[in-house]
Amino acid sequence: MFIDPHIHVSSRTTDDYEAMQKAGIVAIIEPAFWLGQPRTKVGSFQDYFNSLVGWERFRASQFGIKHYCTIGLNSKEANNEALAEEVMELLPLYVGKEGVVAVGEIGYDDQTKAEDKYYRLQLDLAKEVNLPVMIHTPHRDKKRGTIKSMDVSEEHGLDPSMVVVDHNNEETVKEVLDRGYWAAFTIYPHTKMGSERMVEIIRQYGAERIIVDSAADWGISDPLAVPKTARLMKEKGIKDEHIHLACYQNALSAYGQSGQMKEKDWLEAQPIDQRSKLAGNTVLRGGQSPRVEGSASSDIVEN
Amino acid sequence: MTYQVDNLQMIIFFDSVITNHLEEDELKWISQKKEKIEGNLNLSSFYIAFSTASRSIRKKPLLLSGQELKQANNLRSGFYPENWDQLHWVRSYFLLILANHKREAYENGLIKLFETATMEEQVSLYGTLPILPYPNFLVKLAIEGIRTNITTVFDAIALNNPFPTEFLPQAAWNQMVLKAVFMQRPLYRIYNADERANSDLSRMLIDFAHERWAAHRWVSPELWRFVAPFMDDNSFSDIEKTVNTGASLEKKAALLACASSNNKKADKLLAQYPEIRKDIDAGRITWTMIGQQQENKIKS
Numbered sequence: 195m196f197i198d199p200h201i202h203v204s205s206r207t208t209d210d211y212e213a214m215q216k217a218g219i220v221a222i223i224e225p226a227f228w229l230g231q232p233r234t235k236v237g238s239f240q241d242y243f244n245s246l247v248g249w250e251r252f253r254a255s256q257f258g259i260k261h262y263c264t265i266g267l268n269s270k271e272a273n274n275e276a277l278a279e280e281v282m283e284l285l286p287l288y289v290g291k292e293g294v295v296a297v298g299e300i301g302y303d304d305q306t307k308a309e310d311k312y313y314r315l316q317l318d319l320a321k322e323v324n325l326p327v328m329i330h331t332p333h334r335d336k337k338r339g340t341i342k343s344m345d346v347s348e349e350h351g352l353d354p355s356m357v358v359v360d361h362n363n364e365e366t367v368k369e370v371l372d373r374g375y376w377a378a379f380t381i382y383p384h385t386k387m388g389s390e391r392m393v394e395i396i397r398q399y400g401a402e403r404i405i406v407d408s409a410a411d412w413g414i415s416d417p418l419a420v421p422k423t424a425r426l427m428k429e430k431g432i433k434d435e436h437i438h439l440a441c442y443q444n445a446l447s448a449y450g451q452s453g454q455m456k457e458k459d460w461l462e463a464q465p466i467d468q469r470s471k472l473a474g475n476t477v478l479r480g481g482q483s484p485r486v487e488g489s490a491s492s493d494i495v496e497n
Numbered sequence: 498m499t500y501q502v503d504n505l506q507m508i509i510f511f512d513s514v515i516t517n518h519l520e521e522d523e524l525k526w527i528s529q530k531k532e533k534i535e536g537n538l539n540l541s542s543f544y545i546a547f548s549t550a551s552r553s554i555r556k557k558p559l560l561l562s563g564q565e566l567k568q569a570n571n572l573r574s575g576f577y578p579e580n581w582d583q584l585h586w587v588r589s590y591f592l593l594i595l596a597n598h599k600r601e602a603y604e605n606g607l608i609k610l611f612e613t614a615t616m617e618e619q620v621s622l623y624g625t626l627p628i629l630p631y632p633n634f635l636v637k638l639a640i641e642g643i644r645t646n647i648t649t650v651f652d653a654i655a656l657n658n659p660f661p662t663e664f665l666p667q668a669a670w671n672q673m674v675l676k677a678v679f680m681q682r683p684l685y686r687i688y689n690a691d692e693r694a695n696s697d698l699s700r701m702l703i704d705f706a707h708e709r710w711a712a713h714r715w716v717s718p719e720l721w722r723f724v725a726p727f728m729d730d731n732s733f734s735d736i737e738k739t740v741n742t743g744a745s746l747e748k749k750a751a752l753l754a755c756a757s758s759n760n761k762k763a764d765k766l767l768a769q770y771p772e773i774r775k776d777i778d779a780g781r782i783t784w785t786m787i788g789q790q791q792e793n794k795i796k797s
Contacts, residue, residue: 244612248619249646287545287548290551292556293615
């Protein structure tokens, strides 16, 4: 069993969902982020948040995957201050909702003043509603941005045990762990971590407070990054216990602090049966043959 | 019409159900929130109370006693909240409190709740439709809701809910039934559906059956229920085809449709199956029984 605690499934296909389920992913967290291009109206944010707590949650359930999300204003779009103000007014409506496991992903991109302002406001919000925080660390000037993210979080009185610092690399991991934070690693080709480097990190640091995710989205990325990395860890002789912590348990322990994510959500879930759940007009278009666990795929497009 | 139920009576009923079934810590949370949303209403505290309920209320089944179920139905005929979990009860309770405020606050608040609802909240919102005031205002929310592709949300409106039968305009009603057929939902769970059968719906359902047959797909036996009252010679030929070529349940359904139509050819056809006719006359074959068997077949 695996958890992918950072994946933007709204951008992925049903084939991905099927493959994820087959590979053993039982639960996922979809953080609110930017959509590749800036939004221009607050209504776009509202509809996006709605899809995170509504449609995408349902779509995942059709493939036997339990879907959670985080809600927040991402750092890039924090730079449009007029819009950011309006989004901030929306957030209290969503952060307390069922299945919302953190405020996130928030933090710095360019590390501008506006980013700093809305990062701080959202840290206060998380503290007020007692939710964990998912921090997105910047791609550029990463080390400094990561340290600053932690400094500011502490300044606002958040306990590091409630904060997941994401997109770590070899240069940031030590300080993040030393300061008591959860350290997440994104296995994402070319820009972030690769599976082999991840194995070495675990070898060096163990698996305490380490979390592996895919951050798969609309870019060239891999929704199977977590199970693939787990398999490589196994091949390279990493202990099962460490694989379990990094690819399942730590994500559950960190985000479970929200009270919104429990193992029984997937252990006691109904078996997948697209026939009884929807059929027809939903993810199965008119009369598609529903998938029942165990059936094989076909070379033709089914009637 | 302004009220579907006496709102205060319903609040008292909800109070008693919630007090009887929920635990101490949950009741304490509810009473704290209640203080904030009764009296002077601040909509944003209301939204927070509604949307954070899942943090304090356990999402477990609430099993009503027979007496409570009867009381629900006495307060609002057709209202059978037997499958609501605890969280649903609390959300609906808050909605009743919202409905006690001025009309404008109630309507604006409700629109915002619908606009920002999670999948589970949508189920609670639509499930509460039959006990909220100003049904004409609610109609447009219900019509929008029927457009959903989320099965649980669709079911909350369409199944075991008296609101659509009583308030939807015909076109929307027909869309709901047609969509229920398309989504393979159990039609026998649509409240008093026969009351709203109409010739337009019958025609759409027959067209739908033809499409399914052309694609070599099966047709729900429940569909013929809505064709029966408008059976003419054309639709009779479809019924006849179903009797001659359908499996046992389809055949029974088509013959039941014959029994409830005024078509002479249908009478003759039924006469050829005296055993089935006997079962129909004795109430051993009914639309509920056909619906239940079909539902079990889809599930198994």
